[in-house]
Amino acid sequence: MARWEPNARQRLVRAALDLFTEQGYDATTVNEIADRAGLTKTTFFRHFSDKREVLFAGQDIHSRLLFDAITTAPSSATPLEAVSAALDAITITFTDDRREFSARLRLVIAGNSELQERAAFKRGGLAGAMTDALHKRGVPEPTASLAAELGIHAFYRAFDQWADPTNQQTFTELTRHALDELRAAAATLG
Amino acid sequence: MARWEPNARQRLVRAALDLFTEQGYDATTVNEIADRAGLTKTTFFRHFSDKREVLFAGQDIHSRLLFDAITTAPSSATPLEAVSAALDAITITFTDDRREFSARLRLVIAGNSELQERAAFKRGGLAGAMTDALHKRGVPEPTASLAAELGIHAFYRAFDQWADPTNQQTFTELTRHALDELRAAAATLG
Numbered sequence: 490m491a492r493w494e495p496n497a498r499q500r501l502v503r504a505a506l507d508l509f510t511e512q513g514y515d516a517t518t519v520n521e522i523a524d525r526a527g528l529t530k531t532t533f534f535r536h537f538s539d540k541r542e543v544l545f546a547g548q549d550i551h552s553r554l555l556f557d558a559i560t561t562a563p564s565s566a567t568p569l570e571a572v573s574a575a576l577d578a579i580t581i582t583f584t585d586d587r588r589e590f591s592a593r594l595r596l597v598i599a600g601n602s603e604l605q606e607r608a609a610f611k612r613g614g615l616a617g618a619m620t621d622a623l624h625k626r627g628v629p630e631p632t633a634s635l636a637a638e639l640g641i642h643a644f645y646r647a648f649d650q651w652a653d654p655t656n657q658q659t660f661t662e663l664t665r666h667a668l669d670e671l672r673a674a675a676a677t678l679g
Numbered sequence: 680m681a682r683w684e685p686n687a688r689q690r691l692v693r694a695a696l697d698l699f700t701e702q703g704y705d706a707t708t709v710n711e712i713a714d715r716a717g718l719t720k721t722t723f724f725r726h727f728s729d730k731r732e733v734l735f736a737g738q739d740i741h742s743r744l745l746f747d748a749i750t751t752a753p754s755s756a757t758p759l760e761a762v763s764a765a766l767d768a769i770t771i772t773f774t775d776d777r778r779e780f781s782a783r784l785r786l787v788i789a790g791n792s793e794l795q796e797r798a799a800f801k802r803g804g805l806a807g808a809m810t811d812a813l814h815k816r817g818v819p820e821p822t823a824s825l826a827a828e829l830g831i832h833a834f835y836r837a838f839d840q841w842a843d844p845t846n847q848q849t850f851t852e853l854t855r856h857a858l859d860e861l862r863a864a865a866a867t868l869g
Contacts, residue, residue, distance in 0.1 A: 569868050602800075609799035610792075631836065631857070632864045638832055639825075639868070646821065667821070674822045675865040678759050678829070 498536045498546070500526040505543040506590065509597045514540075514604065541607060544594060548611050552618035554578045559622035568628045569672060572619060572640035576664050579644070583651065583660040592652040616641040639675065643668035688726045688736070690716040695733040696780065699787045704730075704794065731797060734784060738801050742808035744768045749812035758818045759862060762809060762830035766854050769834070773841065773850040782842040806831040829865065833857035 504525035508517040519540050523533045537543050558575035566574065583591065598604040619637035628636070647663035650656055656663070694715035698707040709730050713723045727733050748765035756764065773781065788794040809827035818826070837853035840846055846853070 567868070606796040606800040609803045610796040612803070613799045631832075631860050632868070634832065634836075635829075635861055635864045636868060638828055642821075642824065642828055646824075670821050671825055672868060674825050675868055678757070678822070678826060678862060678865055 497526070497528055497532055500528065501533055501536055502543055502546055503590075505540060506593055506597065509544075510593050514597055514601050541604065544598065544604065545607055545611055548614060551579050552615060554582075555615060556618045556622045559619060560625050562626075564626075568623055568626075568632055568636040569639065569668070571623065571626065572636050573665065573668055575619060575622070576640055576644055576668065577661055580647070580659075580661040580664045585659070588651065588656075589654065591648070592654060595648075595652050612641060612645065615644075639671050640668065643671050646671075687716070687718055687722055691718065691723060691726055692733055692736055693780075695730060696783055696787065699734075700783050704787055704791050731794065734788065734794065735797060735801055738804060741769050742805060744772075745805060746808045746812040749809060750815050752816075754816075758813055758816075758822055758826040759829065759858070761813065761816065762826050763855065763858055765809060765812070766830055766834055766858065767851055770837070770849075770851040770854045775849070778841065778846075779844065781838070782844060785838075785842050802831060802835065805834075829861050830858065833861050836861075 501522060505517070505522045508521055508525055517540065519533055520530055522540060522543070523530045526533075537546070555575040555578070558578040559571045562571040562574045598608050616634070616637045619640055620634045623633035623636060624630075643664055644667075647660060647667040650663050650667075651658070651660040691712060695707070695712045698711055698715055707730065709723055710720055712730060712733070713720045716723075727736070745765040745768070748768040749761045752761040752764045788798050806824075806827045809830055810824045813823035813826060814820075833854055834857075837850060837857040840853050840857075841848070841850040
């Protein structure tokens, strides 16, 4: 029988990022991550398929949050208003105590091409979840995928700002501002 | 001394795609690709770092074409006009005899998550090349990255249409049309 380990998932994520930061992603093994978290390798593999997936643990949850927020937005909401509500649903979970963690995560990913590829795939997946949800609302192409791309672009632009430790604004504020800027720029592209 | 092999690069790409289609990407080795192309493994590694990169051989050339077309567009061109000129520079190289090849390439990538990640990374790289070139023209953020994202979105939408063997239009026509549609949708997002 597997022993229940409190916060195992979160402990593994923290341990992995600490090790990746200290000794590099390539040099770190699953055994070391489990050790550092005070857990077993078996527990690790109950939560993640490999060490890479530890860094992208949030993708399914985020995709689901985006999809649900868009499909349940008021029927009067424009596509971009629905996207904005969806981004709020995610960004609110990035509380201030996660800022330093996110900044380190960003650095680890930037230093490894395999992780950059995985991150690009995640970005596409999040945009795809929003596009699917907009289709479900009856938004036609290419408006649906365009609104989703604008939203995801705003999210990543804001993430870069938020992960800067000198920044004082919330991720939600930054994302809303980035989306407003992109909407204004889109209207004037000519 | 290395023997000069005519069209070695192109022969390797064709052989790789044939084998990936016939027996799957995972099951195919570099040795098999070289054999099928009538070349040696050494020749393979003079052209590509691994079997995966064979499928993304065009990325550097495409990035360069996009960048150059944008930086050399007339100074009177709007950001989106410069992006359109850049897409023309790429799409014109996708002649009709490449349509069937592109359709198979698309299928192989769709069937493998590692290749999908790599493809997502390529997409980001192409958008980045256009964004950099627009910055060099003095286009500010977020207009530069937005115009680049619209352009790359149009390119991939058009690619999906063009790779359909029943489609009769050129890739250039389809991409221009997709960009026009996205521009119109962007102006009405509200």
